[in-house]
Amino acid sequence: xxxxxxxxxxxxxxxxxxxxxxxxxxxxxxxxxxxxxxxxxxxxxxxxxxxxxxxxxxxxxxxxxxxxxxxxxxxxxxxxxxxxxxxxxxxxxxxxxxxxxxxxxxxxxxxxxxxxxxxxx
Numbered sequence: 001x002x003x004x005x006x007x008x009x010x011x012x013x014x015x016x017x018x019x020x021x022x023x024x025x026x027x028x029x030x031x032x033x034x035x036x037x038x039x040x041x042x043x044x045x046x047x048x049x050x051x052x053x054x055x056x057x058x059x060x061x062x063x064x065x066x067x068x069x070x071x072x073x074x075x076x077x078x079x080x081x082x083x084x085x086x087x088x089x090x091x092x093x094x095x096x097x098x099x100x101x102x103x104x105x106x107x108x109x110x111x112x113x114x115x116x117x118x119x120x121x
Contacts, residue, residue, distance in 0.1 A: 049118045052090035055083045055103045062087030066105035073098045073114070096120045 055066040066083040070091050083089045083103070096119055102112035 047096070047120045048093045049096055049120055050090060050092045050094060051099060051101060051116065051118060052088070053101070055087040055089065055105070057108065063103075063105050063108065066103045066108075069102045070094065071100045071102070073100060094118055 104110040
């Protein structure tokens with residue numbers, strides 16, 4: 001089990017004396033390089049977003065197997081999928097933009113929602 005906390009002063013002082021000045025400098029440079037690499041990875045942001053929801057009928061019951069489409073209104077790129085057992089859908093890795101989401105299923109009229117502003121996360 002690892003436990004983090006402040007090292008006793010005697011242990012830290014003894015460690016630093018044993019390393020010597022040259023070794024401390026080398027370890028500091030390596031530590032700085034590792035911190036830089038991990039900090040760039042930790043703060044990287046995605047340029048994509050996602051749209052998810054569920055398809056329901058007027059009584060709020062899930063509509064299984066509905067065809068759902070998202071269309072970027074600026075580029076006209078369309079993605080489609082079929083809603084799951086609980087009527088849920090999820091579109092991932094979408095470019096930021098203004099979208100229209102449309103759903104259709106046998107026995108139901110097509111419905112759509114326009115002007116969904118998707119931002120990168």
